[in-house]
Amino acid sequence: MKSTTKLHKILHKKEMTTKDLERTLQEKGLKIEYYALTEYRNGKRKNMTIETLNKLCVALDVTPNDLVEHDAIPVPHKRRYEQVSNKIEVENTQGDVEVYDTIPPLEEKNDDFGF
Numbered sequence: 001m002k003s004t005t006k007l008h009k010i011l012h013k014k015e016m017t018t019k020d021l022e023r024t025l026q027e028k029g030l031k032i033e034y035y036a037l038t039e040y041r042n043g044k045r046k047n048m049t050i051e052t053l054n055k056l057c058v059a060l061d062v063t064p065n066d067l068v069e070h071d072a073i074p075v076p077h078k079r080r081y082e083q084v085s086n087k088i089e090v091e092n093t094q095g096d097v098e099v100y101d102t103i104p105p106l107e108e109k110n111d112d113f114g115f
Helices: 006-013 018-027 034-042 050-060
Strands: 080-084 087-091 097-100
Touching: 006 018, 006 034, 006 050, 018 034, 018 050
Parallel strands: none
Antiparallel strands: 080 087, 087 097
């Protein structure tokens, strides 16, 4: 079964095509590119700005909850320290975990400015 997005379901329920949505946006003085609307409808583009979300809500007369998908995977933090027994686990931006006996040293700076 083909998975559909909330936007796709709303357009289907309102019997609108992506082109109709683009025209509705233009009539209200708003602009979202046709290719972007198609990607949102098909689920190829999952993240949208608050501005885009607001434009879609105005054009379709819906709330943000009607459009936002809740299956998004959170982006990991840059660095996270966790105390595990006497060791420290450090998670980097790629999600790799390294274990240290002490907190790893930061890169040294040369602050002598040539003096």
